[in-house]
Amino acid sequence: MNLRIPGPTPCPEEVLAAGARQMMNHRGPEFAQILRRVTDGLNWVFGSSTDVLSFTTSGTGGLEAAIVNTLSPGDRVLSVSIGSFGDRFKSIAKAYGADVVSYATEWGEAADPAVIARMLDDDPSIKAVLVTHNETSTGVTNPLEAIAREVRARDRLILVDAVSSMSSIPCPVERWGLDVVVSGSQKGWMVPPGLAFVYMSERAWAANAEAKMPRFYFDAAKTRDSLAKLQNPWTPAMSVYYALDKAFELMRAEGLEGIFTRHEAVANYTRERVKAMGLKLVPVDERYASNTVTAVWWPEGVDGKAISRRAREEFGVVLGGGQGKLEGKIFRVGHLGWVHQADVAEALDVVEKLLAEARARV
Numbered sequence: 001m002n003l004r005i006p007g008p009t010p011c012p013e014e015v016l017a018a019g020a021r022q023m024m025n026h027r028g029p030e031f032a033q034i035l036r037r038v039t040d041g042l043n044w045v046f047g048s049s050t051d052v053l054s055f056t057t058s059g060t061g062g063l064e065a066a067i068v069n070t071l072s073p074g075d076r077v078l079s080v081s082i083g084s085f086g087d088r089f090k091s092i093a094k095a096y097g098a099d100v101v102s103y104a105t106e107w108g109e110a111a112d113p114a115v116i117a118r119m120l121d122d123d124p125s126i127k128a129v130l131v132t133h134n135e136t137s138t139g140v141t142n143p144l145e146a147i148a149r150e151v152r153a154r155d156r157l158i159l160v161d162a163v164s165s166m167s168s169i170p171c172p173v174e175r176w177g178l179d180v181v182v183s184g185s186q187k188g189w190m191v192p193p194g195l196a197f198v199y200m201s202e203r204a205w206a207a208n209a210e211a212k213m214p215r216f217y218f219d220a221a222k223t224r225d226s227l228a229k230l231q232n233p234w235t236p237a238m239s240v241y242y243a244l245d246k247a248f249e250l251m252r253a254e255g256l257e258g259i260f261t262r263h264e265a266v267a268n269y270t271r272e273r274v275k276a277m278g279l280k281l282v283p284v285d286e287r288y289a290s291n292t293v294t295a296v297w298w299p300e301g302v303d304g305k306a307i308s309r310r311a312r313e314e315f316g317v318v319l320g321g322g323q324g325k326l327e328g329k330i331f332r333v334g335h336l337g338w339v340h341q342a343d344v345a346e347a348l349d350v351v352e353k354l355l356a357e358a359r360a361r362v
């Protein structure tokens with residue numbers, strides 16, 4: 001099976017094998033060592049000099065943790081959404097009683113830092129900005145460093161969904177002045193689903209001391225205090241930690257620059273192949289096209305869902321579909337984590353062949 005959805009992503013055999021290890025005492029010295037090594041690995045990838053927290057949950061749980069640990073009901077928040085995951089981040093804030101102001105682009109477009117700057121200038125009561133680094137539903141990467149610069153200059157908090165970017169494309173949290181940054185294990189980390197990672201800046205911790213949104217399982221302060229004893233407050237997804245411990249060995253051997261360069265090269269290859277087939281990318285401006293997932297319009301008059309089904313059933317190639325209003329209109333190729341050009345080449349060979357057959361029939 002060639003699993004080409006943007007998460008969960010395929011994992012190296014040795015990582016899966018590491019995850020199959022026998023259970024141990026999750027409050028014992030052996031697991032403490034694993035938690036220390038894994039947290040060091042997270043700090044390395046995030047570019048953080050303080051410990052990144054990990055929660056047993058999926059990426060969405062990490063987004064919920066980001067919200068409830070820094071905000072209070074009634075806090076004014078600017079939601080920057082460029083697709084379905086941006087909308088999800090906003091929905092979580094609303095569910096917990098934030099007073100949400102929206103900046104939404106057309107899907108396929110990136111957010112404009114100047115618009116965010118203007119909205120913050122116009123409304124000094126906005127306390128925090130929610131933004132997606134890499135919008136997995138449209139294959140668009142926001143200019144996060146420039147956005148963060150505007151938010152920082154106006155002294156607001158910036159909460160970032162980096163679920164499908166962190167570990168695959170650069171996102172140095174301290175260098176860019178980000179406040180809360182979330183990622184998820186099943187995306188670029190080469191491990192199964194089960195863990196979300198949450199970085200919090202000093203400013204975020206100061207906000208945490210005042211934050212009144214209800215929280216229990218996702219309490220960051222509890223999690224930080226347990227981590228100081230090299231434990232989790234609750235029973236963690238231990239197998240995913242075992243796997244991640246091994247994945248960090250592979251990542252350190254390749255180096256962060258090597259990982260970023262590989263993702264960039266595979267993404268460039270994917271975009272060039274797709275364009276050479278005469279297909280159109282969903283990102284309107286290719287400068288913002290994602291290096292972890294490529295979203296492509298099915299051509300007019302072609303039954304994309306039927307092609308996806310044949311790709312899976314006859315060739316073992318699993319493509320991502322469109323979400324929300326893009327359902328049936330686009331396909332997505334995930335190229336993050338443990339991915340090489342040959343994986344994408346095989347998938348696109350199949351798409352090319354099935355498309356040619358479909359077009360011949362039209």
Ligand SMILES: *Cc1c(COP(=O)(O)O)cnc(C)c1O
Binds near residue numbers: 007059060134184
């Ligand atoms: C995958 C993803 C999430 C979280 O999804 P889960 O299914 O909860 O892990 C959030 N944001 C983005 C950008 C994602 O790609």
